[in-house]
Amino acid sequence: MIEVNGKAVDWEEGMTIVTLLKKMNYTFPKIIIRVDGKVIDKKQWSSYQINDQAVVHAHHLIAGG
Amino acid sequence: MNKSIEKMRASRKVLARYEYEPAAIDKGYSGKTLYIDISNQTIKAKDVTNQMKDIFIGGKGFGLWYLWNAIKPETKWNDPENEIVISSGPIGGITQYPGSGKSLVVTLSPLTNSLMDSNVGGFFGPYLKFSGWDALEIQGKAEKDVVILIDGDNGAVTIEEIDFQPGASHLISEQLTEMLADNEKDKMHVSIVSSGSGAEHTNVGILNFSFYDLRRKAARMKQAGRGGTGTVFRDKKIAALAVKYSSLTGRSNNPADPAKISKTGVKITREINKFDNEQFRMRQIGTANLMTPMNDYDLLPVNNFKYGSHIDAVKLSSDVLRDRFTQNMPDGCWIGCSLSCCKAVDNFELKSGPFKGNKVIVDGPEYENAAGLGSNCGIFDPDYVIEANFYCDTYGLDTISTGTMIAFAMECYENNIINKKITGGLELNFGNAEAAMELIHQMGRGDGFGLIVGQGVRRMKQIFAEKYSADPSFLQDIGMENKGLEYSQYQAKESLAQQGGYAMTNKGPQHDEAWLIFMDMVNNQLPTFEKKAEALHYFPMFRTWFGLQGLCKLPWNDIVPEGNAQTDSPEKIPEHVQNYVDLFNAVTGRNIDKEEMIRQSERVYNFQRIFNLRLGFGTREHDAAPYRALGPVTVEEYESRAERYDKQLKEDVGIDPAGLSTEEKIKAMRKYREERYETLLDVVYERRGWTKNGIPKPEFVKELGIDFPEVMEVINKNL
Amino acid sequence: MKIVGVNEALCTLCGACETTCSTFYFKEDNRLKSAIQVHESDHEAGAVIKVCNQCGKCIEVCPVEAISRSKKGIVLINKKTCVGCFNCVGVCPTETMYWHEDLVIPFKCIACARCTKECPTEAIFMTEVE
Numbered sequence: 072m073i074e075v076n077g078k079a080v081d082w083e084e085g086m087t088i089v090t091l092l093k094k095m096n097y098t099f100p101k102i103i104i105r106v107d108g109k110v111i112d113k114k115q116w117s118s119y120q121i122n123d124q125a126v127v128h129a130h131h132l133i134a135g136g
Numbered sequence: 137m138n139k140s141i142e143k144m145r146a147s148r149k150v151l152a153r154y155e156y157e158p159a160a161i162d163k164g165y166s167g168k169t170l171y172i173d174i175s176n177q178t179i180k181a182k183d184v185t186n187q188m189k190d191i192f193i194g195g196k197g198f199g200l201w202y203l204w205n206a207i208k209p210e211t212k213w214n215d216p217e218n219e220i221v222i223s224s225g226p227i228g229g230i231t232q233y234p235g236s237g238k239s240l241v242v243t244l245s246p247l248t249n250s251l252m253d254s255n256v257g258g259f260f261g262p263y264l265k266f267s268g269w270d271a272l273e274i275q276g277k278a279e280k281d282v283v284i285l286i287d288g289d290n291g292a293v294t295i296e297e298i299d300f301q302p303g304a305s306h307l308i309s310e311q312l313t314e315m316l317a318d319n320e321k322d323k324m325h326v327s328i329v330s331s332g333s334g335a336e337h338t339n340v341g342i343l344n345f346s347f348y349d350l351r352r353k354a355a356r357m358k359q360a361g362r363g364g365t366g367t368v369f370r371d372k373k374i375a376a377l378a379v380k381y382s383s384l385t386g387r388s389n390n391p392a393d394p395a396k397i398s399k400t401g402v403k404i405t406r407e408i409n410k411f412d413n414e415q416f417r418m419r420q421i422g423t424a425n426l427m428t429p430m431n432d433y434d435l436l437p438v439n440n441f442k443y444g445s446h447i448d449a450v451k452l453s454s455d456v457l458r459d460r461f462t463q464n465m466p467d468g469c470w471i472g473c474s475l476s477c478c479k480a481v482d483n484f485e486l487k488s489g490p491f492k493g494n495k496v497i498v499d500g501p502e503y504e505n506a507a508g509l510g511s512n513c514g515i516f517d518p519d520y521v522i523e524a525n526f527y528c529d530t531y532g533l534d535t536i537s538t539g540t541m542i543a544f545a546m547e548c549y550e551n552n553i554i555n556k557k558i559t560g561g562l563e564l565n566f567g568n569a570e571a572a573m574e575l576i577h578q579m580g581r582g583d584g585f586g587l588i589v590g591q592g593v594r595r596m597k598q599i600f601a602e603k604y605s606a607d608p609s610f611l612q613d614i615g616m617e618n619k620g621l622e623y624s625q626y627q628a629k630e631s632l633a634q635q636g637g638y639a640m641t642n643k644g645p646q647h648d649e650a651w652l653i654f655m656d657m658v659n660n661q662l663p664t665f666e667k668k669a670e671a672l673h674y675f676p677m678f679r680t681w682f683g684l685q686g687l688c689k690l691p692w693n694d695i696v697p698e699g700n701a702q703t704d705s706p707e708k709i710p711e712h713v714q715n716y717v718d719l720f721n722a723v724t725g726r727n728i729d730k731e732e733m734i735r736q737s738e739r740v741y742n743f744q745r746i747f748n749l750r751l752g753f754g755t756r757e758h759d760a761a762p763y764r765a766l767g768p769v770t771v772e773e774y775e776s777r778a779e780r781y782d783k784q785l786k787e788d789v790g791i792d793p794a795g796l797s798t799e800e801k802i803k804a805m806r807k808y809r810e811e812r813y814e815t816l817l818d819v820v821y822e823r824r825g826w827t828k829n830g831i832p833k834p835e836f837v838k839e840l841g842i843d844f845p846e847v848m849e850v851i852n853k854n855l
Numbered sequence: 856m857k858i859v860g861v862n863e864a865l866c867t868l869c870g871a872c873e874t875t876c877s878t879f880y881f882k883e884d885n886r887l888k889s890a891i892q893v894h895e896s897d898h899e900a901g902a903v904i905k906v907c908n909q910c911g912k913c914i915e916v917c918p919v920e921a922i923s924r925s926k927k928g929i930v931l932i933n934k935k936t937c938v939g940c941f942n943c944v945g946v947c948p949t950e951t952m953y954w955h956e957d958l959v960i961p962f963k964c965i966a967c968a969r970c971t972k973e974c975p976t977e978a979i980f981m982t983e984v985e
Contacts, residue, residue, distance in 0.1 A: 076660040097658075098432045101415050103701040110701050130661075130706060132696055133429075133654045231940035321936075324919065350920050386939020386959045395956030398941060402954060405945025466918045472940025473918075 075127045082123045088116035091127065103130040140301075141314050147299035151282065152177035154293040158268035161390045164226030164723040165189065169198070170269040170293060172284060174372060175216055175276030179293050184270050191842060193684040194225035196253045197740045198271045199242025200747060203251070204846075206275060209750050213244040213364070214371050216277045222261065222329070222377075223271035227723050228686020229262030230472075231386050232401030233715070234408065235688030237262050237470020239345065245363040245643075246339040246371075247537075247592050248620035250753045251744060252363030252643055255683055257469030257478070258345025259327035262686070263288060263381040266388050274374065281375040283312070288381035289325075298375070303333035303580075306496070306530045308376055309346040309355040316380050324348045324471075325384075328355065329377035331366035332532030337582030338590030340537040340622075341366025344529065347469050356480065356499050357529060358469045362646050363621060366532045384471065392725030400715050400722070405474040408695050412475075416694050419467075421458045422477040423503040423690075428454040430507065435627045435653060437512040439566045440543035441616055441764050442773050444627050448516035452506055456518055475691050481522050489527055489577050498526045500535075507625035508539020513546060514566030524576055531580035536646075537592065538579070540622035542572050544593050545585075547614055553606040559585045593617040613763040619644040619753070628765050630780075631656040632809075633668045636816050639761040640672065642744045648689070649676040655707055665815060669823040672816075678713075680737040685720065692716070739840045742825075742832045743847070749831060750850045756830040759817060767809040771798045774805075781805060831855060856928025858909050858966050859891065860982030863900035868893050872970035872979060879969055880962070888955050890964040891979070904979060907951040907964040913943035929966045937961075 073082045075095060083090070088104055088111060091097075104111045105128040111119050121127065159166040169182045184198075192201045199221035211217045221242045230236045239261030245252035264272055267288025274284070281302070285294045300311050308330040317323040328346040335341025343366050344357040360366075391397055412418055416425050427449070430436040434444035450456075461479040469478045481498040501509075501521050509524040510516060528535045542564075548554050549564035556563060562571040562585055578586025588599060597615045601608040616623040621644025628634040634657075637650030652671055655661045662668045682689045697711045704710070713730055721727055728736070748754030768774040774781055775798060782793040785801060789808045793801055821828060825836035831854055837843050873889035881888040891906040909930050914922045921936035922943060932943075937960040944952045944961050954961040971979050 076658065077663060078660065096432055099429045099654075100417075101696060103706060129659070130701075131654045131658050132693070132700070132706065133651075231938045350918075384938050386937075394959075398939075398954060398956055402941050402944050405942060409945050464915060466916050466942070468918055471918050471938055472942060474916075474940075474942045474945055 073121060073123065073125045073127060076129055082121070086121045088119050088121065091121060092116075092129070095129070097129055097131070099131045099133065101132040103132060104128070105130070141311060144298055144300050144311060144315050147297075149297040150294050151297065152179055152295045154179035156181060156268065156291045156293070158288060158291050161266060161388060163392050163725050164389045165194070166265055166268050166270050168268055169202070169223075169271040169273060170286070171273045171275070172293070172295065173276040174274065174278040174282055174284075174295060174374065177295050179295065182273075191739050193736055193740070194270060195223050195228070195238075195686055196240040196242060196680070196683040198223040199240055199253060200251070200740065200744055202271065202273050203242055203244075204747055206273070207244070209752065211244065213246045213249060213368055217275065218244045218368060219273055219275045220365065220368055220372070221271055221273050222264065224261030224265050225684055225686030226389070227719055229265055229389055230391070230397055230401075230719070230723065231384070232397050232472060233719060234404060234468070234473040234475040234691040235470070236473070236686065238682070238686050238688050239264075239360075240683045241343055241360040241365045243365050243368045245365075245620070246367045247364050247594070248644055248753075250619065250643075250748050250751050252365060253683065253744075254343075254360040254362045254365050255648065256343065256345045256360035257358035257688065258347045259470065260329055260345045260377070260379055262384075262470065263325075263327050263379045266384065267379055267381050272377070274372070276372070278373040281373050283376045283378060284374065285316075286377075286379040288379060289383070300375075302375065304490070304530045305330045305332040305344045305357065305532050309344060309357055312376055312378055313346065313348060313355045316378060320353065321350070322382070323355070324350055325382040326378065326380050330375070330532075331369050332530050332580065333582065334528070334531030334533040334580045334590070335366035335370045337587060338533060338579050339364045339367055339592045339595070340534040340541070340590065341368075341370060341532050342534050343369060344532065351465060352480070352482065352497060354497050356478070356497065358478065358499070359529065359534075361534045361536060363643065364534075370532075389723055391723040393722040396718055396722035400718055404691065404695070404712075404715065407697050408474050411698075412695055415696055417454075417458070418475050418477040418690070418694050420463060421454050421461065422467075422479040424457040424479070424501055424506055425454045426503040427452055427457065427506050430626075431511075433654075433658060435657075437507055437625050437627055439514050440512060440540075440547040440614060441623070441627060441629065442547075442770070443776055446511060446514075446516065449511060451516040452510050452518055452521065457501065457506065460518060460522065473688075475695065477690060477694070484522055484526070486523055486526065487519070488523065488573055489580075491530075496526055498522050499529060500525045504625050505535045505539070508536050509542075509572070512539050512543045512625060513572055515569045515572060517569050520569040520573065524573060527573075527576050527580065531576070533576065533579055536624045537622040538576065539625065540616050541589050541593055541596070542575055544596060544615055545575070545589050548596075548600060548606070548611075551610075553600055553604060553611070558604065592620065593622050594620045613769045615762055616764055617645070618761055618765070619758055621645060623765065626651070626653060628653070629767060632812055632816055633662050633671055635761055635766055635813060636668065636672050636820055637676075638765065640759045640817070640820060641676070642741065642748060645765075648683075649679055651675070661707065665819045668816060669819040672820045673823045674734070677734045677737040677741060678708075680741050681716070681733055684736060684740060687716070735840070739842050742837065742840055743842050745826075745830075745832055746837070746842075746847055746850055749854055754830065755854070756817060756821075756828070759830060761813065763806065763810070766813055767805055768802055771802070774798050774802050827855065856909060856966070857968075857981045857983055858929075859906045859964060859968075859971060860980050861904040861906065862978050862980075863898070863902050863904055865976045865978035866893060866900070866902035866904055867976055867978075868895060868902050869975060871973045871975065875970045875973045888957075888962075890951075890953060890962055891970050892953070902978075905949065905951050906979070908949060909966065910948065912946055912948055913952055916942045916946045918942065927966075930963065931965060932960065932963065934960055
């Protein structure tokens with residue numbers, strides 16, 4: 072189990088940031104990802120492995136029109 | 137065309153003329169405002185006082201201040217005493233920083249009977265200032281249609297009668313621009329404010345502010361959309377306003393520190409060039425870039441805000457709309473804007489209405505238009521959305537209100553509250569684009585069922601209850617208006633913060649004060665009431681600031697600088713906030729910081745709240761929201777999100793959904809959500825310095841420095 | 856058209872081009888007011904010479920159509936029309952649309968060839984391109 076934006080989400084073996092975003096249907100173009108407090112650069116999203124019990128913040132940068 | 141322009145020129149009859157020496161602009165201000173009373177052709181100059189600059193800054197601040205002094209508490213929107221005030225702001229008119237050409241229009245609204253403020257792009261505001269006028273104040277009513285012309289090149293203001301084709305704003309803009317320009321390039325020095333026939337037949341009339349597009353060789357238009365400002369305009373029998381100013385430079389504001397402005401402007405323009413394509417694609421798609429994410433996140437208004445997504449929404453996706461817009465055009469609505477987001481569909485052939493067969497330029501669709509006219513009415517046809525956008529603009533109808541009004545009428549039709557007999561044969565089912573288009577034409581012509589719909593959701597509720605024995609409480613639940621103004625096109629239903637963001641506004645549920653849906657629902661950054669209250673203090677105050685300065689909000693957060701993610705509060709975009717502090721100081725020579733920026737807004741915001749109070753509004757009861765904005769009204773709404781709602785009932789409300797009927801679950805959910813909303817009001821009022829009834833506390837008013845005797849009188853009377 | 860061509864390997868960073876340009880156009884020996892600017896660089900060549908290659912990307916972003924191509928193909932700013940918005944500065948792919956805080960409008964190389972006559976090593980020269 073991992074936490075995403077304060078809510079419990081099932082963890083899967085080999086979960087990367089890209090696969091997590093797909094799972095959550097987080098398609099927004101500007102999201103800041105923090106895993107256990109550390110900002111993960113977009114370039115690393117397809118390779119960065121998320122561990123079980125990780126605390127993830129997917130901070131959508133949108134304040135509307 | 138030329139023949140009719142000659143005819144127009146020949147028909148010009150000057151009713152009054154005022155010659156003046158245009159004031160030199162000093163650090164963002166001309167120091168003068170223009171007052172016109174069209175009942176008796178008075179034209180005079182007023183001084184901008186230091187108090188006005190200190191407390192009210194400009195833009196909306198000036199508008200509210202002038203209106204306060206011009207009317208009485210009993211004044212109605214269609215009394216001659218009501219004013220239309222148009223003002224840009226001290227930063228308005230710089231060319232170096234994106235989004236620097238906005239004006240605010242302030243008046244009493246036919247929808248709310250209270251204060252309305254509406255922001256708008258186009259060239260008029262900056263040209264008005266550089267012509268010597270920090271604001272234009274129009275009072276009275278004319279007997280016959282008049283045009284007010286401000287010639288900033290020669291220092292003359294005239295009130296004239298001019299014979300031109302009325303009713304279609306795009307033609308008025310085009311023809312008056314042609315009449316006033318000496319040649320093609322000169323057209324860029326002209327800006328026209330006009331409305332259309334729809335503003336004469338509905339309560340949702342807009343004001344179109346033109347901006348000349350050199351490459352398209354056309355006068356395009358931006359809109360002061362909310363609240364019926366155009367209805368007031370036409371009721372006063374103003375046919376158009378025109379300004380001409382030919383000497384724009386990068387130093388027209390005579391700023392205190394021009395180098396700082398240039399530096400900051402180049403920095404953000406480089407940022408936009410580097411990042412826009414991978415961020416929000418504003419230069420490619422404008423605000424319509426939101427269509428796809430809103431649908432993906434179940435936040436797109438569908439069928440009168442019942443649902444958040446739809447299987448057909450892909451037909452109105454951001455990329456579909458991108459493909460309709462002409463690319464690689466400098467599409468700024470003020471000269472020099474590098475965010476360039478004012479996209480257009482060129483050579484669009486109209487399929488209906490008085491201009492059927494014409495190939496036109498359509499200004500949009502913006503997100504609000506696609507979501508309001510489209511998905512919220514269950515329509516996913518881009519051709520319909522584009523055509524409806526065009527006709528609303530030229531008829532002078534607010535696309536946001538029109539979308540919500542038609543959606544409401546559709547839901548009433550689907551629930552048999554109104555029928556074909558009442559609608560004059562229009563089958564107003566969700567998704568019926570043909571019927572919706574006909575409604576828009578009816579609003580433009582002033583006939584048929586369009587005359588009912590055009591009065592707005594609040595009046596439709598009254599009419600349907602009175603005349604057609606509709607259940608008033610059901611209408612109240614689904615009628616998406618607050619204070620009389622229709623909701624704009626964002627789903628507040630699952631975001632308590634946004635529910636407050638919409639209904640605790642000064643003017644009504646327009647998202648210019650707060651847009652917290654993602655922060656709240658998706659990012660989960662506002663989990664406590666304290667955090668929600670803080671957000672509902674900071675963001676409305678921060679966002680109000682733009683309307684004092686002549687600025688557009690979009691370059692604040694629709695482009696994000698490098699390193700933003702690493703800041704303490706990335707949602708505030710701290711580097712851009714600092715840009716704005718720097719711009720204000722660089723133009724005016726003052727020395728504000730981020731705290732004073734908020735304080736500037738607090739003064740005007742609270743003044744507006746108290747002004748509402750003076751007019752008989754402005755208290756807690758007026759911040760109530762229709763239940764559709766807070767939660768699921770109908771069985772189908774609950775069941776479309778049953779898993780989510782059942783979970784909430786169990787975990788947050790403490791009620792086991794097992795064995796309960798959907799109706800019972802709706803009732804339990806409703807009690808919980810309505811109570812939560814009341815708690816939200818309490819905490820937000822406290823944070824804003826207001827009483828439990830939503831009235832600014834006297835000590836706070838004093839602290840702000842707006843404790844004028846008339847202001848304190850209003851407060852003391854209502855405490 | 857004839858534009859300023861560069862051979863960065865030959866540049867000694869003497870700055871004669873900068874002095875020539877800024878002195879001629881702005882009556883000041885100020886490299887920041889030169890439409891050609893040279894920088895030290897980590898690259899093999901050791902120097903970077905930044906001068907407009909007349910690509911014309913700026914022409915399409917100017918909101919007031921103040922930028923156009925002359926009959927000789929050189930990209931020119933109409934000083935009277937320019938409103939100093941710096942959109943061109945922001946979009947220039949080579950960062951050679953220059954601006955200076957003293958000046959209301961930007962400036963760029965107009966291929967007058969004066970700098971090429973002063974370069975001691977022929978690192979810059981006039982060259983014919985399409």
